[in-house]
Amino acid sequence: MNLWRLEWLRLTRTRRLVALLGVYAFFGLTGPLTARYLEDILGAVDTGGVRVELPDPRPADGIAQYVGNISQVGLIVVVLIAASAFAVDARREMAVFLRTRVSGVRDVIVPAYVVTTGAAVAALLLGSLAAWYETGVLLGPPPVARMLTGIGLGALFLAFAVAATALAAAVVRGVLAAAGVTLGVLLAMAVLGGAGDVGRWLPTTLSGALAGLVDGTAPSSYLPATAVTVVGTAAALAGAVVLGERREL
Amino acid sequence: MMLSTAALSRRYGDHVALDGVDLAVPDGAVYGLVGPNGAGKTTLLAILAGLRRPSSGTISCGCPRRRVALLPDTPQFDPWLTGREVVALAWQLVAAPVPASRIDAVLQDMGLADAADRRVGGYSRGMLQRLGLAATVVGDPELLLLDEPASALDPAGRREVLDLIARLPATTLLSSHILADVQEVCDTVGILRAGRLLYQGPLDALLVGRAVPAYQVRLHEPVDRVAERLRTEPWVTAVEQDNGQSLRVGVRSLAEAELLLPRALAACDARVISLAPRAADLEDVFLELTS
Numbered sequence: 262m263n264l265w266r267l268e269w270l271r272l273t274r275t276r277r278l279v280a281l282l283g284v285y286a287f288f289g290l291t292g293p294l295t296a297r298y299l300e301d302i303l304g305a306v307d308t309g310g311v312r313v314e315l316p317d318p319r320p321a322d323g324i325a326q327y328v329g330n331i332s333q334v335g336l337i338v339v340v341l342i343a344a345s346a347f348a349v350d351a352r353r354e355m356a357v358f359l360r361t362r363v364s365g366v367r368d369v370i371v372p373a374y375v376v377t378t379g380a381a382v383a384a385l386l387l388g389s390l391a392a393w394y395e396t397g398v399l400l401g402p403p404p405v406a407r408m409l410t411g412i413g414l415g416a417l418f419l420a421f422a423v424a425a426t427a428l429a430a431a432v433v434r435g436v437l438a439a440a441g442v443t444l445g446v447l448l449a450m451a452v453l454g455g456a457g458d459v460g461r462w463l464p465t466t467l468s469g470a471l472a473g474l475v476d477g478t479a480p481s482s483y484l485p486a487t488a489v490t491v492v493g494t495a496a497a498l499a500g501a502v503v504l505g506e507r508r509e510l
Numbered sequence: 511m512m513l514s515t516a517a518l519s520r521r522y523g524d525h526v527a528l529d530g531v532d533l534a535v536p537d538g539a540v541y542g543l544v545g546p547n548g549a550g551k552t553t554l555l556a557i558l559a560g561l562r563r564p565s566s567g568t569i570s571c572g573c574p575r576r577r578v579a580l581l582p583d584t585p586q587f588d589p590w591l592t593g594r595e596v597v598a599l600a601w602q603l604v605a606a607p608v609p610a611s612r613i614d615a616v617l618q619d620m621g622l623a624d625a626a627d628r629r630v631g632g633y634s635r636g637m638l639q640r641l642g643l644a645a646t647v648v649g650d651p652e653l654l655l656l657d658e659p660a661s662a663l664d665p666a667g668r669r670e671v672l673d674l675i676a677r678l679p680a681t682t683l684l685s686s687h688i689l690a691d692v693q694e695v696c697d698t699v700g701i702l703r704a705g706r707l708l709y710q711g712p713l714d715a716l717l718v719g720r721a722v723p724a725y726q727v728r729l730h731e732p733v734d735r736v737a738e739r740l741r742t743e744p745w746v747t748a749v750e751q752d753n754g755q756s757l758r759v760g761v762r763s764l765a766e767a768e769l770l771l772p773r774a775l776a777a778c779d780a781r782v783i784s785l786a787p788r789a790a791d792l793e794d795v796f797l798e799l800t801s
Contacts, residue, residue, distance in 0.1 A: 264599075270591065271588065361580045510556060
């Protein structure tokens with residue numbers, strides 16, 4: 262029994278891993294399906310005589326539908342699961358058990374970060390493969406290289422989101438507080454990114470990279486955000502360790 | 511000394527939680543740190559365990575940090591772990607110089623062998639306390655810091671935990687506001703009030719030095735009449751009513767009282783239930799020092 266196994270058991274015995282994989286798989290399967298039959302769905306709904314005409318769906322639409330869903334619901338689930346792993350100081354007695362037995366907070370944060378990020382990336386991979394398959398069947402095959410690049414950038418964004426949660430948990434104590442702060446910061450980034458050219462530098466841009474790349478956006482346009490995300494992830498983790506060491510119980 | 515502090519202080523803003531504490535825990539001692547709620551006991555233990563920083567002062571410990579173990583007052587663990595996993599994790603984290611068979615041995619010692627593979631979410635408060643103790647001692651620490659280890663338990667659970675503490679081989683510093691517990695298991699005592707250490711030393715020396723010769727007399731009838739009569743005796747130094755049926759009779763000497771007290775009680779037709787010399791206990795001394 263060690264801290265790596267502790268984090269793995271936290272995911273499996275609490276069904277958090279099932280929830281995470283389930284959410285991404287669900288949207289991976291339903292996203293392209295929704296895109297393919299959206300016109301039929303709208304036609305079946307009483308629109309008061311208004312007829313909605315949509316262009317024929319393309320592979321990019323199927324992937325975009327999937328990415329749109331996981332960028333919201335999927336991200337919330339990832340942040341909540343990460344917050345529950347990092348907020349060890351939320352209950353003093355449980356924190357005392359770990360903090361008095363490790364040589365530093367880093368010993369606790371590193372396994373929690375690696376295992377949680379690994380689970381989030383596995384969920385993204387599962388959902389993306391499901392969306393890829395379903396899009397290929399219903400709408401036509403999306404470009405392979407761009408799909409792989411988009412999945413990689415999405416995984417990098419999740420790694421950043423988990424690191425940001427670790428930093429938030431070092432600033433506030435509760436699980437919900439840490440998740441709320443993280444989601445608030447990510448939402449603010451997304452709003453800021455939509456307001457002007459600064460968006461190409463922000464990590465939240467990478468959450469939609471998979472859809473953008475499949476839709477024809479140049480991969481090079483994501484380089485600034487990629488660089489900032491890598492640096493931001495390292496900085497957030499370092500900040501979490503430093504602030505965690507300073508925190509008293 | 512296994513553990514000592516010099517002028518240890520801790521402030522929270524304007525509030526002084528610890529004020530120049532000079533603690534001295536002898537090697538091999540079971541040291542009882544007593545004090546009312548808010549005296550600074552938990553703060554002191556948290557500082558000694560490295561969970562908080564002192565505002566000033568120094569700490570000197572006779573063993574490495576990894577050989578110090580702290581048990582909080584109400585230990586809690588992830589409810590989806592089993593008891594064995596909790597102790598195994600504790601054993602692994604402290605890199606204990608003891609074999610893995612020690613895990614099952616401490617579970618057995620704490621009476622948790624049968625429940626070791628159950629998830630701790632279903633444990634009772636007493637079982638959690640014993641599990642906390644198992645996780646604390648599994649690494650064979652040289653210094654144990656126990657924060658109110660029995661105060662949240664029912665009488666049976668308290669009895670079990672006190673018996674376990676009494677058998678621990680390590681130097682132990684335990685805090686408590688239950689003075690009977692401290693008097694039972696500790697050989698050295700420190701009395702803390704408002705962040706200041708009022709007394710520190712062997713328990714026996716504290717009690718002997720403060721002992722006042724007295725008798726405890728329990729009667730069937732209301733005690734007022736008997737109390738009045740005893741107060742007229744020249745060898746009686748004080749008479750206090752503990753309750754409606756009990757008197758605490760201070761005397762010049764126990765030897766004198768052995769002879770004269772039964773005679774005085776008989777002279778006033780007192781219906782005596784019991785009559786015994788009253789030993790000074792920690793509660794008396796504590797109240798005297800902290801009041």
